[in-house]
Amino acid sequence: MDFEKIYSDYYTYVYRFLLSLGRDESLAEELTAETFYRAYINLARLRDPALCPTWLCSIAKNLYFTHIKHESKFDSLDEKLPCGTDVALSVERKVLAEQIVEQALRLERIQTEVFLLHAMEGISLKDISLAFGKSESWARVVFYRAKQKIADKLRDSRKDISI
Numbered sequence: 492m493d494f495e496k497i498y499s500d501y502y503t504y505v506y507r508f509l510l511s512l513g514r515d516e517s518l519a520e521e522l523t524a525e526t527f528y529r530a531y532i533n534l535a536r537l538r539d540p541a542l543c544p545t546w547l548c549s550i551a552k553n554l555y556f557t558h559i560k561h562e563s564k565f566d567s568l569d570e571k572l573p574c575g576t577d578v579a580l581s582v583e584r585k586v587l588a589e590q591i592v593e594q595a596l597r598l599e600r601i602q603t604e605v606f607l608l609h610a611m612e613g614i615s616l617k618d619i620s621l622a623f624g625k626s627e628s629w630a631r632v633v634f635y636r637a638k639q640k641i642a643d644k645l646r647d648s649r650k651d652i653s654i
Contacts, residue, residue, distance in 0.1 A: 492534060492537065492540055492543075494530075494531055494534055497534075497543060497547075498527055501543065501544055502523065502527070504544060504547070504548075505523050505526050505527070505547050505548065505551050506519055506523045508548050508551055508552075508622065509522050509523055509526075509551050511614065511618055512551075512552070512555050512608070512614060513555060513612070518558070522551060522554050522558065523551070525554055526550045526551040526554060529554070530546070530547055530550055545624045548622050549622075552604070552622055556604065556607075559607075590645060590648070591641055591645070592611070594640075594641040594645060595607055595610075595637065595641055598637055598640060598641070601623075601633060602636065602637035603637070605623075605630060605633045606637035606641070608622075609630075610634075610638070616630040616631055617630075
């Protein structure tokens with residue numbers, strides 16, 4: 492396959508996909524460049540040219556999640572508490588959000604990705620299904636099951652605390 496053709500045909504597609512994930516133009520540009528760099532290195536692994544857009548979005552998605560994991564480590568260190576009387580409520584929400592993410596990261600990888608994309612990043616289930624090359628109902632089921640598992644784990648952990 493001709494890499495220059497792949498690049499010219501799919502650059503905008505991958506860029507828009509990443510932009511829909513993060514809503515940050517400079518991050519989308521950076522990750523698009525990294526996606527095509529990785530695709531160039533691994534071009535021999537692409538067996539079916541018809542799957543090229545899905546393959547590229549898979550690379551992009553993985554890069555995006557790696558970036559988010561790296562950034563979240565530093566963001567949690569830099570966050571400051573808001574001023575005012577609702578500090579306790581804010582802290583409580585932050586702790587709950589951290590617990591949700593912690594439980595999400597313990598799920599199967601596909602459930603983690605779908606849950607975080609939809610619940611935390613606000614990506615529609617339709618867009619998630621397109622990124623994974625699956626149906627929208629598949630994305631709904633995966634999200635629902637992930638949400639149920641997280642809720643069950645959180646309920647279980649609260650029971651342990653109250654004992």
